[in-house]
Amino acid sequence: MAKTDSLQGSLDLLVLKILSRRPRLHGYAIMAAIANTSGEVLRAEEGSLYPALYRMEEAGWIRAEWIKKDTGRRARVYELTAAGKKQLGAEESRWQSVSVAINRVLREA
Amino acid sequence: MSLWSRISNAVRGERLNREIEEELQSHIDEAIASGRDPKEAHRAFGSALHAREASHSIRVAGWLESLLADVRFGWRQLCRNKVASAAAVLSLALGIGSCVAAFRLIDALLWRPLPISNSSKLYALSRKLIGPEGRPIEDGYWATPDFKVMRDAVKDQADLIAISDADRTDITWTTDDDMEKAHVVYVSGNMFPLFGLEPALGRLLIPADDRGPGASPYAVLSWDYWNHRFGRDAHVLGRSLHIGDQTFEIIGVGPRDFTGTEAGTVTDVFLPLSMNSLGTEDGVSWHHTFLMLKTGVNPSTALELMRQHLSAVSRAFEADCSTCLRGMTKASIGRFLNKTLVFSPAGAGISELQKDYRRLLGVLGLLVALVLLIACVNVSNMMTAQAAARAQEMALRISIGAGRRRLVQLILCQTALLALLASVLGALFAAWSAPFVLSLVNPPDNPARLALPADWRVLLFGFGLTILIVLLLGLLPALRASAVRPVAALKGGEDPHSPRRLMRGAIALQVAFCVLVLFLSSLFVTSFQRLENRPLGFSTDRLLLLETVAGKGQFPVVWNQTAEALRAAPGVSSVAISGWPLLGRIQINSDISINGAPPSPIPTFFRPVSPGFFSTMKIPLLSGRDFRPEDASPGAAIVNETFVKTYFPGQNPIGRTFERGANQPLNKIVGVTPDIPDHDLREPNRAMFYVPFDEIDDKSAPTVAGFATFVLHTDAQNPLALANSLRQLIAQRKNGLRVSNITTQLDLVRDQTVRERLIAMLAAFFAAVALLLAGIGLYAVLNYSVFQRRREIGIRLAIGSTRAGIVRIVTLDAFLMIAVGGCAGIALGFGAARSVESLFYQVKATDADMIALPACAILLIALVATLPAVLRALRTDPTEILRAE
Numbered sequence: 002m003a004k005t006d007s008l009q010g011s012l013d014l015l016v017l018k019i020l021s022r023r024p025r026l027h028g029y030a031i032m033a034a035i036a037n038t039s040g041e042v043l044r045a046e047e048g049s050l051y052p053a054l055y056r057m058e059e060a061g062w063i064r065a066e067w068i069k070k071d072t073g074r075r076a077r078v079y080e081l082t083a084a085g086k087k088q089l090g091a092e093e094s095r096w097q098s099v100s101v102a103i104n105r106v107l108r109e110a
Numbered sequence: 111m112s113l114w115s116r117i118s119n120a121v122r123g124e125r126l127n128r129e130i131e132e133e134l135q136s137h138i139d140e141a142i143a144s145g146r147d148p149k150e151a152h153r154a155f156g157s158a159l160h161a162r163e164a165s166h167s168i169r170v171a172g173w174l175e176s177l178l179a180d181v182r183f184g185w186r187q188l189c190r191n192k193v194a195s196a197a198a199v200l201s202l203a204l205g206i207g208s209c210v211a212a213f214r215l216i217d218a219l220l221w222r223p224l225p226i227s228n229s230s231k232l233y234a235l236s237r238k239l240i241g242p243e244g245r246p247i248e249d250g251y252w253a254t255p256d257f258k259v260m261r262d263a264v265k266d267q268a269d270l271i272a273i274s275d276a277d278r279t280d281i282t283w284t285t286d287d288d289m290e291k292a293h294v295v296y297v298s299g300n301m302f303p304l305f306g307l308e309p310a311l312g313r314l315l316i317p318a319d320d321r322g323p324g325a326s327p328y329a330v331l332s333w334d335y336w337n338h339r340f341g342r343d344a345h346v347l348g349r350s351l352h353i354g355d356q357t358f359e360i361i362g363v364g365p366r367d368f369t370g371t372e373a374g375t376v377t378d379v380f381l382p383l384s385m386n387s388l389g390t391e392d393g394v395s396w397h398h399t400f401l402m403l404k405t406g407v408n409p410s411t412a413l414e415l416m417r418q419h420l421s422a423v424s425r426a427f428e429a430d431c432s433t434c435l436r437g438m439t440k441a442s443i444g445r446f447l448n449k450t451l452v453f454s455p456a457g458a459g460i461s462e463l464q465k466d467y468r469r470l471l472g473v474l475g476l477l478v479a480l481v482l483l484i485a486c487v488n489v490s491n492m493m494t495a496q497a498a499a500r501a502q503e504m505a506l507r508i509s510i511g512a513g514r515r516r517l518v519q520l521i522l523c524q525t526a527l528l529a530l531l532a533s534v535l536g537a538l539f540a541a542w543s544a545p546f547v548l549s550l551v552n553p554p555d556n557p558a559r560l561a562l563p564a565d566w567r568v569l570l571f572g573f574g575l576t577i578l579i580v581l582l583l584g585l586l587p588a589l590r591a592s593a594v595r596p597v598a599a600l601k602g603g604e605d606p607h608s609p610r611r612l613m614r615g616a617i618a619l620q621v622a623f624c625v626l627v628l629f630l631s632s633l634f635v636t637s638f639q640r641l642e643n644r645p646l647g648f649s650t651d652r653l654l655l656l657e658t659v660a661g662k663g664q665f666p667v668v669w670n671q672t673a674e675a676l677r678a679a680p681g682v683s684s685v686a687i688s689g690w691p692l693l694g695r696i697q698i699n700s701d702i703s704i705n706g707a708p709p710s711p712i713p714t715f716f717r718p719v720s721p722g723f724f725s726t727m728k729i730p731l732l733s734g735r736d737f738r739p740e741d742a743s744p745g746a747a748i749v750n751e752t753f754v755k756t757y758f759p760g761q762n763p764i765g766r767t768f769e770r771g772a773n774q775p776l777n778k779i780v781g782v783t784p785d786i787p788d789h790d791l792r793e794p795n796r797a798m799f800y801v802p803f804d805e806i807d808d809k810s811a812p813t814v815a816g817f818a819t820f821v822l823h824t825d826a827q828n829p830l831a832l833a834n835s836l837r838q839l840i841a842q843r844k845n846g847l848r849v850s851n852i853t854t855q856l857d858l859v860r861d862q863t864v865r866e867r868l869i870a871m872l873a874a875f876f877a878a879v880a881l882l883l884a885g886i887g888l889y890a891v892l893n894y895s896v897f898q899r900r901r902e903i904g905i906r907l908a909i910g911s912t913r914a915g916i917v918r919i920v921t922l923d924a925f926l927m928i929a930v931g932g933c934a935g936i937a938l939g940f941g942a943a944r945s946v947e948s949l950f951y952q953v954k955a956t957d958a959d960m961i962a963l964p965a966c967a968i969l970l971i972a973l974v975a976t977l978p979a980v981l982r983a984l985r986t987d988p989t990e991i992l993r994a995e
Contacts, residue, residue, distance in 0.1 A: 028133065029140035047141075047154050048161035051134060055168040059116065076140075077133045 012053050013062075014096055015043070017081065017089040020063060024080040028054060031079070054079060062088045116171040123175060130165045134158055176516065177523065184524035187496070194890075195528070198489040201883050202532035205482030206575060207539025208876070212478045213571050214544040216471045218560045219374060221458055222567070225367040227306030229457035231403040233413075235260075235270075235420070237449040242442070242699070242713050248452070250460070251395035253434075254383065256427045257298075260399070263423045264416050267407050272298040272383050274397040276375045278556060280659065280850050282352045289848060292335065292378035294353065295370055296386045296397060302330075304402050305368070311336070312347045312362030319382040323390055326382045329358035333366045335378035354661065356385065367561075371400070371456070374463030374551075374558045393433035400456055413453055421451040441711065463558055467551070469946050470869050473630065476942065477876040480623045482579075484880055487620045488887040489528065490583050491613050495894045497521065497587040505596040514592040521591055525584030533576045540572075550868050553861045586612075613891045614923055618931040621968060624884040625935025626942065628964030629955075631873030633943060636960065637951040638870035641863050647786035648692070649728035653855035654829035655691050656820040656836060660847050663814030666804040668845050670739075673720065676820055679839055681832050684823045686726040687803045689718035691819045693858045697789040701771040702797075704757055709771055714753065715788060715796065716770075718743060718818075720803040724783060726823050727855075734764045734781030742812075743801035744775040750785050753797040768799075775808070777801065791862040792951055817850075829854050869949060885971040892924055892979035903983055904991030913984055920983045921976050928972050936961055 019034045020026065026034065031054075032047055057063050062085035070076050081089070119126050134155075141151035155161075188195040223229040234250065241247035254272065261270040276293040283290075302314035310333050319326040329351050331340075340346045351358045358381060370377030383389055388396045401416075403409055428434050429447060454460075497504075504517060544562050551558040656676075660668075669687055677685040690696035700716055701709035721737045724730075737746055747768070754763045767776040777799075785795040805813045824832055830852070837849045896903070903916060943955035953960065 027136070027140070029137045029144075032137075033144070044154075046156035047137065048134070048156035048158060049164075051130070051137075051161050052164035052168055055165050059168060074136060074139070075132065076136055077129075 011096065012050070013057060014089070014092040016050075016053065016057065017062065017085055017092065020079055020081045021086065021089055025066075025068075025078045027076040027078050057085070060088075061085075116169065117174055119170045120174040120178060123170065123178075126169060127162075127166060130162055130169075134161060134165075177519070180516075180520045180523040181527065183520065184527050187524055188527060191496070194492055197886060198492055198528055199531045199535065201485040201488055201886070202482075202528065202579065203535035203539060204879060205478070205485040206533050206536030206572070206579070207543065208478035208536075209482050209575060210536060210540035210568065210572050211544040211547065212471070212474050214540065214562050214564075214568055215547060215560075216475060217567060217571075218562050219464055219467060219471065223457045224305075224371060224459050225365075228304075228402060228405075230455075231409070232456045233401045233403075233453040234456035234460045235399040235401055236452050236454065237424075238452055239449040240445050244712065249395065249449075250398055252397060252399045253392055253395045253431075254389040254397065255392050256395075256424055256431075257397070257399050259427050260420050260423050263419060264401075266404075267412055267416060268404055269300055269304050269402045270298075271301045271304060271400040271402060272296075272397045273301060273371055273400060274383075274386070276370055276372045276377045279353060279379075280848075281379070283349070289850070291851075293370075293375055294379045294381060295372075295377045296381050296383045296389075298383045299326075301380075302364075307365050307368055309362045310365055311344060312360070314362050314364065315380060315382055320384050323384055323387075326384055327356065327358045328361045328382060330362045330364055330380040331360060332364050332369060332377050332380070334369055334376050336363045339378075351379070353381075358385070369559075369561070371398075371459045372461040372463075373459040374461050374467075374560055375556075376559045391433070392431045398460065401453065417451055417453055421449075424451065425449070463551075466865060469949055470865060473634075473869060473946055473949070474872055477627055477630065477873060480627050481876050481880050481883070484620050484623050484627075484883045484887070486579060486582055487616045487623075488883055488890070490586065491616050491887060491891055491894075493521070493525065493583060493587040494590070494612055495890070497591045498898075500591070504591045508592075509596040517592040518588040521588035522580065522584045525588075526580045529576050529580045529583070532579075533572060537572065547868070547872070550871070551864060553864055613894070614927050617888060617891055617924060617927040618934070620884050620887050621928050621931025622934040622938065624880045625932050625964050625968055626938045627873075627880040628877050628967055629936060629939035629960065630942060630946075631870075631877035632960055632963040633950060633953055633955065634866070634873040635870045637949065637953045638863065638866040640953065641791055641866050641951045644787070644791060646859065647729060647784050648855075650854075650856040650859050652824045652827065652829050653727070654822040654824055654832060654836070655853050655855060655858070656822065656840070656849050657691065657694075657817070657851040657853070658820060658840065658847050659817045659850045660815065663816040664846050665812050665814055667812070668847065669803070669815060669818055670720070672840060672843060672845065672847055673820060675839065675843065676822060676836060679832070679836060681825050682822050682836075683825055684722060684726045686723040686821045687720035688723055688819050688821050689803065689815075690817075691821075691853070691858055692717075692727070692786075692788060692855065693791070693862055694789075694819075702757065702799075703769045703772050703774075705767075706769070706772065710757075714799060716799045716801055717788065718803045718805070719800050723800075723821065724748075726821050729783055729786060732782045732784060733762075734779070736781060737800075737802045741780070741802040742804045742806045744770070744777050744806075746780045746802055747777040748781040748783060748800040749779055750783050750795075750798045752785050752795045753799055754782060756797045791859070821855075866949070866951065881967060881971050884968070885975045888924065888928075888972055888975035889978060892920070892976050893982065896920055896979045896983045900986055900991055903986045904988040907986060908988035908992065916983050916986075917980055920980055924976060925972065928968065932965060932968055935964070939964075 015035050016031055019031055019038075023034065028050055029047075032050055036044055054063070054065075058065055058079075062082060063079045064082050065077050065079050067075050068078055138148075138151055138155060141154070142148050146154075224232070226232075235252070236248050236250040238246060238248050252272070257270060257272050264270065274296040276295045278291045279294040280289050281292045281294070282288060297315065299315050299317040299319040303316065307314060309330075312330075314330055315326075315328065319328060331346065336342060336346060346360055347362070349360050351360060364380065369375075370380075383397070386396075388394045403412070425447060434446075458464075507517060508514070541564065548558060548560055548562065658672075673685045673687055676682055689698075697715055699713035702714045703709045719737070721739055721741070724736055731748075732751065734748070737748065749763060754761075757763075757768065758766055763779045763782060765778065767778050769776060783800075785798070787793060788796075788798055803815070803818065805815065807813050822829070822832075822836070826832065833852045837852065840847055840849055899920075903920075906916065906919075940955050943950075947955075
């Protein structure tokens with residue numbers, strides 16, 4: 002549970018980034034990608050991913066589509082929109098400037 | 111995009127939930143498929159319920175979803191009480207529809223601005239004075255030379271525009287044979303430019319067309335006339351149009367929506383003011399004068415100054431005008447000059463129809479508003495009863511956490527549904543009824559014509575009305591329901607009487623409105639009946655009237671020969687000539703002086719008639735004889751009874767003489783007739799004399815007559831069957847006489863009561879509706895109250911109350927309320943009746959039978975409405991009720 006907090010406020014950024022590299026992923030794959038690429042450090046409560054996805058979808062950053070999987074089951078896959086690409090840029094630069102600022106505080110304090 | 115998807119998601123909420131569920135489930139499946147322990151996967155996922163709810167609220171517009179739920183719930187509530195809901199919707203629809211229809215009529219006739227620029231800066235000029243009969247009158251007509259003087263006097267601040275009445279005029283297009291009627295208006299050349307109107311074709315009249323008498327023989331057609339008479343043929347330009355001996359050239363067609371300034375009449379042809387021969391007469395007032403303020407002139411300061419200035423200018427003109435005052439006594443000159451100039455806003459046009467129907471439309475507005483209120487009270491009672499029955503449900507909703515706002519929304523939704531359904535039906539009713547009522551204003555030769563567009567004004571009114579009704583109906587029950595205290599309600603109700611108190615007040619209100627409607631309508635219906643059944647003193651049976659014109663005039667011998675020819679026609683039993691029709695539009699008066707004395711203060715009306723007029727009209731002679739062919743005017747005269755009472759009281763009038771003004775030739779009275787209504791069915795008996803149709807001048811030579819009416823008694827039941835053959839018979843004689851209009855005496859009598867018939871019909875209709883609605887309301891309230899008090903009634907019966915006692919407790923309140931409401935209604939009725947007295951005929955609001963009629967009607971309906979409730983109360987079985995508790 003403690004690990005959940007490590008994603009506070011940056012889930013959007015991570016999801017957008019993952020989708021920008023690998024389009025058309027479903028929810029579980031996004032979650033798995035975050036976990037894998039972060040070396041299992043960044044983990045969220047998996048259920049909370051979905052409200053975040055829907056919020057970004059309503060905001061128009063990502064769009065979703067139902068596809069048929071090989072197993073015969075349906076899956077909802079997500080990809081970035083143009084607005085999402087812009088948003089990703091904005092979030093990335095915000096993250097960069099915040100982390101630079103925090104690092105400076107840590108170094109100089 | 112996002113709001114839209116949230117709104118569409120709200121509509122398909124169930125499907126959305128399934129989709130979310132499916133996606134969340136596929137996440138878990140995926141986790142398990144990738145080799146994770148199912149328990150661990152579920153744990154890592156967290157609360158599925160929480161995820162689902164959070165997802166749902168993100169993807170759905172919450173307010174809309176709850177609104178939809180409320181609408182669905184409201185709809186189900188309405189469907190549960192199908193009969194009650196249908197009754198509520200229908201009665202509201204009738205109320206709303208009537209209100210919107212009345213608004214359309216009132217707006218179209220009285221309020222809607224003319225389709226011209228600056229209509230708010232347009233005023234009509236009229237003068238208030240004491241009329242020749244001693245009563246105050248308002249004169250809206252002006253002489254053209256007077257108009258010109260006034261126009262020049264204020265030319266820096268305002269423009270004056272002259273516009274005549276839209277008179278039905280005989281016009282011809284090609285040969286003399288096809289004469290038709292058209293509404294012709296004479297206007298000053300500045301009208302079209304000042305009104306900012308653009309031609310649909312050709313050009314319009316311009317100020318240069320005012321240049322001089324007879325110098326501008328041009329005509330402009332209205333778009334409406336161009337459309338229905340010429341099918342919008344562009345070749346109409348350059349054609350000639352004949353009126354009498356004048357010829358006009360068509361130079362243009364007016365804009366599409368401009369039908370003239372006379373509300374209720376559509377103008378066909380516009381002619382220049384300068385082309386009317388009356389335009390040069392100093393003493394003939396024949397057209398209206400409008401004033402349009404120039405831009406930048408402040409009406410609040412400038413108008414009064416201008417009014418005083420114009421008043422002085424016009425008075426000076428009339429005092430200097432020799433022809434205006436010719437033959438007047440000093441007293442009547444003083445009266446004539448002592449006038450008050452009045453400006454009245456004319457942005458909606460001016461017309462006789464407005465004057466005649468303003469009060470009628472006011473009454474109509476009152477009646478429909480009352481019917482709507484009665485319907486509202488009914489529906490409100492229904493809602494209150496339903497809310498009381500749902501008190502427990504509301505209490506439950508509040509206890510499990512529903513906000514009061516949600517509860518108000520819930521009930522308002524139901525009301526809005528009712529009101530919406532009702533307003534859709536009401537709109538259909540209004541779309542049909544407004545033109546229908548207008549079509550009843552239908553004097554056959556001049557029916558009222560008004561544009562009744564369903565534009566934003568009507569829509570706005572309907573929308574406002576619906577909102578008002580929703581608030582009126584829903585707010586009270588909604589607030590009551592949301593104020594429910596859950597503990598008390600769930601225990602079985604705190605004060606079971608409180609909704610009943612409200613409903614008792616509603617009964618009183620409803621009865622008051624209903625009695626008011628009944629009272630007014632009984633006054634109108636009785637007025638109409640008395641007017642219809644008024645003894646005429648002459649017969650209208652099989653009387654055909656040929657209104658005939660003769661260009662520049664024809665000698666009496668020609669008229670008499672034509673009458674002779676008509677008499678010989680098959681199917682005609684007798685023929686007479688009258689100067690103008692009885693009860694028609696024309697009336698002419700003259701001074702009377704006896705033995706060379708100064709004329710009487712009040713002029714007396716007269717009528718030229720040929721021998722045989724009285725026998726054809728079946729008017730008896732009380733004494734003396736009819737005119738003979740050798741009688742001429744001046745010379746012989748026949749007078750009525752009131753004439754005798756006025757000028758020769760207590761004397762035998764036969765053989766006496768009078769003059770028409772001082773130093774005029776003598777007229778010798780040869781006969782006396784009873785009083786008959788001559789011009790207006792409503793008029794009191796007034797002095798009247800008849801002169802021979804054959805007129806001679808002071809050298810005893812015959813003079814010409816330009817128009818007269820042949821009065822024919824026909825053998826056939828329908829005199830109009832002969833109309834065409836007789837019209838041709840006169841045309842074939844080629845003696846200059848032409849029939850201008852054909853009607854029957856019966857139609858002229860009916861024309862007199864068009865307004866009274868209309869208001870009586872509408873009032874009777876709304877009285878029936880009001881009575882029905884009040885009956886339904888009363889029935890519902892009593893029925894509900896018996897249902898609610900069934901425990902009390904059961905206990906009373908069980909402890910030995912008599913049946914009479916039960917009846918008393920069930921009905922006492924109700925009848926008390928009916929009495930209170932009835933008295934209030936009559937009191938309101940007296941107030942309302944005073945303001946519409948001018949529409950009554952021989953009826954007074956204080957007549958005992960006028961009060962008895964509505965009182966009896968409401969009592970009768972109350973008895974019928976209470977009967978089911980009383981029977982239900984008496985059938986109450988105490989054991990059953992008490993066991994159920």
